[in-house]
Amino acid sequence: MSKISNCLRMIELLHARGKMKISELAQELDVKERMVRNYKEDLEKAGIYVEGEKGRDGGYSLSQASFFPTRKLQESELSALIFAVQQLLAKEVAQAETAQVALDKLRAAQCKEQEQNRYIHFVQRSKPNRLQSGESKKYMQLQEALASRRKVQIVYRNSSSYKKRIICPYGFVYYNDFFYCAAFCESKQELRTFKVVRIEQVDVLQERYTIPATFDIRKEWPSLGIMRNEVLHVKLHISPPFSQSVPESIWGENQSVQYNDDGSILFEAVMKGRQSVKKWILSMGASVSVIEPIELKEEIIEEHMKVLRAYGIVVKET
Template identity: 35%
Template structure:
């Protein structure tokens, strides 16, 4: 009998039919060591998942997969499977909330494809700090946020802000995104009268209210996040930096803003120009480059960086 980890007898039944061709209900029950009634249940489970099983009567009859109407006819190639594997490994190493669910989905996709898979694929993962919270509670919180969004019901949340501590907010959910292994909710905040990025793990308590909210049709995801260096959406700044090698190479490898301009110099340094949002994170970004960066403009940013360095020096 074919053994596949993390999937049930329904998938095993499908694999048997796929590998051996048409099989009678009694033959399947014998192979899986279950009753014929249970085979009927597995058939129903598979159909709910989009894998349809047809039956033919007679001496040479039995169950077979309906390839015309099933998701088994999705025409995946080896490169597609490889990409799915890479994403799956990245989710595992990021300790993503939905890593187990995605792993199960990939297992099922592999089970219904006839592609011979290469066992020597190169490992793919990302290296970064993992989130430190109860994943079961966070997953439930996210599911409730999704429900509030689908039903367009307002959320009442008790949210912890690093600047102001805990406060109650009435918010209208608009979407979720992942940033540095943490999940954020973009929502319109009635208290602040603007859109805010809320870190989901900092929502202590929440209630789905019976009051509905009207979607602001002018909200645009691309415009909302455009030219923001991170999650901060505070002051916009027109930036000009002189960046030395080797950081000049690292900066050239990414698009930090749609309007960025990079001028290369003979000494392998660059001049970086851009108009960007997120003044708070821009400062952190520049400080992370240490002595390899010089702020040309604006003067306020140059002064703020100098003051921050002085504060750091006082700690040593």
């Protein structure tokens, strides 16, 4: 295999199996151990960080925040995998090597998706079009720093002041149309959130850092201060066509749906993020009415009144 192919295969192996000894990688790639070390250096030059751990239980492992795309499963590999499984009881091993490659790719794809979820969390179900956003370049710089575990010096705008900070990006939250970077702030010595749109400058440094193995942005983000006192017990009456699509997703905790004979539903859930909840309800137009909480119902009514006034329609309040 070519050097490029071996580098790609090495990425897949580390994605799929986690930490591997240099000797194990050399055997899988059918090369000498010094070549594996060369591959590691080449990958790091390309911005793909391979962590090395010395000692009896040491080895190489791919950075858990690496967003390098694994290659798609080829038809021939899938056929080989099916063949190997079918022949397992008969001890047929002729296709075992190709099947192992296919299995590794499947595991790599699964692991990659799971790991990405640990570091990037979309509170809203829609994802931003970063190509149309002024935050795009800064976001991508921060994401690359996270993937390679490199510290970042930022200039952050807070009210009317600008401050330089050195941060270690831990993950990202997309909430209410904005990206937030959860990062360890060296000056404050604690985990903080930085609204990406307020970051005026990003300089990726050479110094590296580590992220606690237990860190998961999906569990941490509610305590990061991005939204405060925004837990709502929502009760809605939803009519077709949204009464058919809403139950297909989980929108909040303790979600329950009661189906009515006319095709409508009574929806209840504990939801987080007042602005996100309002935006979701407004997107359903006249197909939804808020039952609880009363203050949210009043806010939705006021939003609809603003729409009517924007079209020159005056509605007398009762």
